[in-house]
Amino acid sequence: MTSHLRWALVGASDIAATKVLPAIRAVGDTAVVVRSGDAGHAAAWAGAHDVPEAVTELRAAVERDDVDAVYVSSVNSRHREHVEAAAAAGKPVLAEKPLALSLEDAQAMVDVCRAAGVVMATNHHLPASPTHRALKSAVRDGLVGQVRAVRVHHAVQLPARLSGWRIDDPVGGGVVLDVTVHDAAAAAAILGTRALEVTAVGLNQDNDPAGPFDAVMTGAIWEDGVLVQTHDAYNNPHLPTSLHILGTEGALVADDCNTGDPVGTVTLWRDHIAEQLDLGPREDLYEVTVQAFGAAVRGEGDVVVNGEDGVRSLAVSLAVLESLRTGTRARVTPTGS
Structure with missing residues (x-):
């Protein structure tokens, strides 16, 4: 893995567009793909924000060889599914708050990332x-x-x-x-x-x-x-x-x-x-958050807010x-x- 991360964005959201994507680029990382369940929205979002590719299939985003990390900002009820897919692909994941709508789902996200040996952070700014x-x-x-x-x-x-x-x-x-x-x-x-x-x-x-x-x-x-x-x-x-x-x-x-x-x-x-x-x-x-996340992925530090912290806030x-x-x-x- 290079010192700069290549990101898949799962969720063509406002927070991704206005805060997280600019932070990703500011620290020297890149976004290579955005995923949304709505093909038209994904394509329009990618075009508006200069992301090279838009997809609707989750695995097509998180399992790419040119993806090092995944940012999940989809609807709250889908976070568990999307985080679990990232972990299954061996990709560290930054997930939006609230992590889920139930403690069971939120804790499952933390557990699956721990079992996969990947970093998980919660995007509490x-x-x-x-x-x-x-x-x-x-x-x-x-x-x-x-x-x-x-x-x-x-x-x-x-x-x-x-x-x-x-x-x-x-x-x-x-x-x-x-x-x-x-x-x-x-x-x-x-x-x-x-x-x-x-x-x-x-x-x-x-x-x-x-x-x-x-x-x-x-x-x-x-x-x-x-x-x-x-x-x-x-x-x-x-x-x-x-x-x-x-x-x-x-x-x-x-x-x-x-x-x-x-x-x-x-x-x-x-x-x-x-x-x-x-x-x-x-x-x-958000630059502080993304930079700390990258350092944690490289084994050089800790994330600002980890997965367990996200479970506790929920x-x-x-x-x-x-x-x-x-x-x-x-x-x-x-x-x-």
Whole structure:
């Protein structure tokens, strides 16, 4: 395998076009084929984004000799099938979140990649953000002492081009499987612990009342006695996102931080005195993810978010959905090691 990867894109998606394909090219990798179940869509997508070949057969994409890695951004319900095909072909795989719609499917994806001896990563972008990496370092370095609480404001305005399944799919859509799942991955990366139980309330404030919720708030208990609160929605065009960490020795405030762009600030507060932290290079989140993935494939490092991490973020999201369904506190199913 060369130092630069040649990718098969399974899913002719918006995220592939706007974020992952540009990152693949920015780090020196190439995309050689895109696969979609719709031949016309595959061909149009390939033509619009200068990908040499478009196919509809899954094996025709993942089993090619000139493919080193597979990126899966197909519909959520098909992720397991597509990841298993990549693993069977001996190809490392970067899979979109949520990994699946059930823990059984998500864990099966991790297990099959492990059995095949191939790298698997989950495309949660926030842990690759300069703001989130600064938060993680500050917490691990003890700048706020013992963490007591985390508050995540991740209410955004959903662009019209991204509505689709997020609004219309009653099983795989909604803000929980789209955004809350990112919050769970972000909190896990910063804290290094797991969620235990969660309570949620939600509404459909702007879309079909019978559809998946577009606005949800949660309160969760994590290991080490940490409370984590989230607000996720599709109807906020006004206020930037933020993340607050409250500790025994200080607090951290990250503004404009829950986004796919390398923007935002992180401020350390102690005794009502503020100190802005240096975030280092403002690298593209998806380039960081793809570059780390390539290093892991070469045996030179770790992915940003691995498969097990993706299973755990899904477990939190499914517990949120259970709480919304029952109106009660839901236990987060333990996963992995």
